[in-house]
Amino acid sequence: MQVHQILKSKGTDGVFTVKPDTKVADAARILAEKRIGTVVVSNDGSTAMGILSERDIVRELAAHGGACLDASVDTYMTPDPISCTRNDRADAILAKMTEGRFRHMPVIEDGKMVGLVTLGDVVKARLTELAAEKDALEGMISNPW
Numbered sequence: 001m002q003v004h005q006i007l008k009s010k011g012t013d014g015v016f017t018v019k020p021d022t023k024v025a026d027a028a029r030i031l032a033e034k035r036i037g038t039v040v041v042s043n044d045g046s047t048a049m050g051i052l053s054e055r056d057i058v059r060e061l062a063a064h065g066g067a068c069l070d071a072s073v074d075t076y077m078t079p080d081p082i083s084c085t086r087n088d089r090a091d092a093i094l095a096k097m098t099e100g101r102f103r104h105m106p107v108i109e110d111g112k113m114v115g116l117v118t119l120g121d122v123v124k125a126r127l128t129e130l131a132a133e134k135d136a137l138e139g140m141i142s143n144p145w
Contacts, residue, residue: 001125003093003107004086007115009125015106015116017042020049020074024060027052027073038104040113041077048106048113050077083108084117090125093117 017040018027027039031054041050052073060068060076068076083106084093093105097119107115 001090001129002086003084003088003090003115003117006090006117006121006125007086007107010115010117010121015040015113017045017113018052018073019043020077021072023069024052024057024071024073024076025069028057028069031057037118038116039073040081040106040116041073042113046112048081048083048108050074050079051081051104051106052077053104078102081106085109086114090122090129094119094122094126097122 016030016034016036018030020041020043022041030039031037038051038053040048041052042048050073056076056078057068060071081104082096082100082102084096086107086109097103097105103119105117106113107117
């Protein structure tokens with residue numbers, strides 16, 4: 001399965017972006033209201049200069065207390081996130097996310113962000129793919145001719 005198939009199955013909610021000078025408290029509010037795990041940091045809404053996740057915020061709250069909520073998101077974002085294209089395979093994306101220990105990956109085409117895939121999206125796609133392969137193999141064994 002390829003990334004474009006995962007994006008197609010996700011629907012059209014799009015990617016939530018914030019500007020680099022957005023306060024962490026405002027980004028946290030967006031995460032809570034939209035029930036999402038990350039926002040992409042972007043000056044123009046189409047290029048990914050960084051990612052700020054729930055984990056990033058919790059880590060900074062533990063280290064610096066509530067004062068971090070007044071900082072801008074570019075202070076705590078992960079800069080230059082690893083990205084993929086629509087033609088990348090789900091198993092390759094899963095390997096990158098597992099090795100890098102991250103859960104969100106922007107999908108970039110021609111320098112512009114066209115979507116975001118999550119670890120959950122990729123795992124779901126792989127499970128669907130494996131179930132289809134299993135059914136096909138069982139069919140071949142049950143009905144050899």
